[in-house]
Amino acid sequence: MRQQNLARVLHTLAAEGSLSRAAVATRIGLTRAAVSTLVEELLRGGLLVEEGPGRSGSVGRPGTQLRLTDRGPCGFGAEVGVDRLAVCAADLRGEIRVRVEREVRNQQREPAAVLAELRALAGRARAEAVRVGLRPAGLAVAVPGLVTRAGSTVLRAPNLGWRDVELAGLLPTDLGPVTVHNEASLGGLAELWSRTEPAADSFVYVSAQIGIGASIVVDGHLLAGAHGFGGELGHVPVRPEGPVCGCGGRGCLETYAGEEAVLRAAGIEPGPGVRLGALTARCEADEATALRAVRRAGTALGIALSGAVNLLDPRQVVIGGTLSRLAPWLLPPLRRELARRTTVAAGGRPTPLPVTASPLGPDGPLRGAAGLAVRTALDQPATLLAPALPH
Amino acid sequence: MRQQNLARVLHTLAAEGSLSRAAVATRIGLTRAAVSTLVEELLRGGLLVEEGPGRSGSVGRPGTQLRLTDRGPCGFGAEVGVDRLAVCAADLRGEIRVRVEREVRNQQREPAAVLAELRALAGRARAEAVRVGLRPAGLAVAVPGLVTRAGSTVLRAPNLGWRDVELAGLLPTDLGPVTVHNEASLGGLAELWSRTEPAADSFVYVSAQIGIGASIVVDGHLLAGAHGFGGELGHVPVRPEGPVCGCGGRGCLETYAGEEAVLRAAGIEPGPGVRLGALTARCEADEATALRAVRRAGTALGIALSGAVNLLDPRQVVIGGTLSRLAPWLLPPLRRELARRTTVAAGGRPTPLPVTASPLGPDGPLRGAAGLAVRTALDQPATLLAPALPH
Known part of the structure; x- marks a missing residue:
């Protein structure tokens, strides 16, 4: 009590x-x-x-x-991305105080090698946190895939090429208790926690990058799904006879609007070091092929999100992830599809459904992970009040 | 207290x-x-x-x-269907004790005329209820459209041709307090209340008839949406460049799997008195055109539901409404699409997602309406304990 x-x-x-x-x-x-x-x-x-x-x-x-306090216990967040690894630490106020990041192509790499690199990065983040007067009170890890409820296994992470990866022994052990979560879920939580207006607390958050995930937030609560596998927007069918997807389906949203699909449609071969920056530059220069590729992605996002909006009737759609950098070109066709395809659901709305780019950009999942670690620590004051471990 | x-x-x-x-x-x-x-x-x-x-x-x-008691107060349920009107009364135990129904083509009829007929039917149901020792304690009405939260207005009911219909003065006044709801929401509640296994209380219920609605039940609670307009499965895009839909979109599920679309694809011109019975008979007789039409509807339902399952990760999908009578031919292609298109979401599942026909068949919304009226009455014991009004 x-x-x-x-x-x-x-x-x-x-x-x-x-x-x-x-x-x-x-x-x-x-x-x-x-x-x-x-x-x-x-x-x-x-x-x-x-x-x-x-x-x-x-x-x-x-x-x-x-x-x-802005000293003392801190929560660590880590992200195992398809093309980056990142670790950050947030103090109890939720301020990000330490952040280390490494661009690295993790697709089809051995999970053990990826996670060894993550441990090394976490060691650097830990040392930096201690230097500024913080001590580790827990870690949450964001993974672009399906994670068991207990967080012990990544069942599938198609864009990493992971399947049934047991995490025991592979995660950092000196940052306090560790939990593992789907990256879009953490991104949605970061978005929720960054808000001040409670009226807007029913929304669909899209984490759009190489993989496309979503979190569904209803009345301030994340809708995780019966097995914790909800929010798989990337595998909502956009054109049922469309291209074969890595998941085994056809015409999934990811085959049209995933980062690699968009780069290819713009005539840019994705590969190590090739990133969205090149595409953004071409859009800014008004290149027709680039603009067409991004419009096609926005249209596909709009079609898939029309289904989600018709089913869920949210107050808002928020686009996060690397693709949110393309918002000026991505959002107009996305909004157009939503307006055309959700008229029934829009019945009583005075204004169109707001669709915005997340102010957190691609950092939602990492911030959400650190935020979750802090909140979990705040749930256990006894542990925080115990004498600090020597470091 | x-x-x-x-x-x-x-x-x-x-x-x-x-x-x-x-x-x-x-x-x-x-x-x-x-x-x-x-x-x-x-x-x-x-x-x-x-x-x-x-x-x-x-x-x-x-x-x-x-x-x-099986005497005393009772809850009335009413259904304004596209091709029927029905009123029933349930005693406090939830048993349906009275039921009157009329087949009538309500499409494009004046709301005032339709609701005058509903009042007449309600009068008959009331008299019958009084005869068996019941007295009215409330009414819930199911409508195939979007209803304002306060239940005072049907904003849109495309399959009735209704738009912004004010209900004040048009509903029965002698059955106790009246509320109005979307028919698929009430169908989902009836399905939920008919269950004994709490583990199965996260499901998508589909009300498939001329219009196709859904209710999303998560942990035993209906997900209504921010404006109460969730569950519009019928307007989830199946093929984005498909046929124009009454809602203004293209290729919505209803254009493939709505009752009229299925009848037409089977070579049966829908019209007054033409019902699914004819189609069922042709399916039973193994007629190729009929079977193809129903398979096509099942495939479309499977595509739209794949999106819903990927987003929501339910434990079960339940098909209700008149189309549930076609289950033997409808469900196999539906299950096939779900199996192909939800492999990611199925990651941790030991068995395929169960898809079943609702045991309530097309009666879900009507039963849900009566059940809601009873539950609302049970919330107000003071009213129930007051001396009965003379009748």
Whole structure:
């Protein structure tokens, strides 16, 4: 019970930034006295700091504001991407304080080799975090594939070429408890947590890169699916007799709007080091082939998302991932298809369904992973209040 | 608080049929004494009956079982279908006790004329209900279209030809409080309430007839969508350059698998009195054109549902509505498409996604409407306990 109340104080401050003791008490519905006791324990444990007019020597004065510390425990996020590895650390306030990244073509590489490289990167991130006064309190890893609920196995990651990869022994062990998740799910959570308007908390977030995933957020909650495998937008059929897809189906969205499909349609052979930058430059230069390729991808995204919008009736569609950089050319045809194909679902809407590029760009999943590690740590104040391990 | 506890006793008995006082107390977490007081009030009000060994003169003896009455308040369900009107009444146990129905082609008819006919039918159902000892406690109406959250307006019902129809003054007034809902939503609720296995409570229910709607049930809750317009499976694009649909889109599922599209593909001109029976007979007689038409519809349903399954990862797909009568010919191609196109989402599944015909057949929406009226009434025990209106 006490642990739960400590956690509620921490989460309230994580959500609101800084508050007085009285404001915390109002938010969580406990007495001022009860909150003061909880706050003292968190201050002693170094998880909170005081600031504002009453700061020094006048604990509890009305002007004193409480905040989560920017030192002490931190959550790590890692991303195993098709063409990059990245690790970051966020302090309890959710600020990204450390970030290391490596561009590397992971397709068809041995999982053990990829994850050894991730461990090395995590070691660098850990050292950097310690240097700025942080200590590891947990790690969440984003993977572009289907992960078992327990997070112990990547069942399929078609764009990495992984199948039934057991993760035991391959993940970093010195960053605290580790969990593994689908990258689009974490991207959707990052998008959700970056919002301030609760009205917008029913949306479809698209993580569009080599693979295309989605998260469906309904009333502020991620819809994971019965087996945790929801959000596979990339394998929604766009043209049922279309090109064969890596998943075994035909005409899946990824065969039209996946990063490699778009590059090829623009006449750019994808390969090591060949990235969307080249395509963006050609679009900016108004090259017809490039523009046509991106429009075709936007149209395919719009067709697949029309199905999703008709089924789910969200308040908003948000495009994240590397393809979000192509938003100026991608979104107009996407919006056009949605407008044509969701008229029934649009029945009572005063305005068209908003479709925007995520302000987090391709960093959604990595930020979501760090955010999840922080939130998981805040759920366990007892662990955070224990004496720090020596490092 | 007392009203809430009375409602909990009623809902517990609605879910479990018959229970002793002690079993009710365990289920709802109140003391035996508290439950006895609540039960006495409900017995006096005629909402419960006692049965079993200790029935007469030994109130509260361990063997005495409580049940909801099969007399007294009842919930009415009504369906405004494209080719039928129906009204039924369910007692508090959820048993359908009265049912009247009329086949009538409602397409392009004036809403006022259709609803006048519905009121006449409701009058007949009411008289029949009173005759068997029931009294009206509420009405829910199923409409094949988009209904505002408040239930005051049908925004669009393309297969009826309705647009922005204000319902005030057009619905029955002598059956208790009236609510109006999308027919597929009510069908999904009927399917949910007919289940005993909670593990199966994440499913997509398809209401397939002239229009094709769906309800998405996640962990036992209907996913209504931000504006209440979710589940528009009929307008999921199957072939983006396909036939023009009544909704303004192209190649929507309804243009391939709606009842009229299937009849036409089978060489049967749909019209007044022409129904699926003719098509079923031809399928049973192995007629090639009929079989091809139904297979084509099953394939289209499979393509659209592949998108839904990839996005939602349900435990099951259930086909209801008139088309469910074609299940022997419809389901094999539907299952084939799902198997081909949802391999990624099937990653961790030991067996293929179960696809079955709803045991409720085309009656899901009507039964769901009556069930909702009963459940809404059980939420308001004070109203049910009030002296009955004279009739």
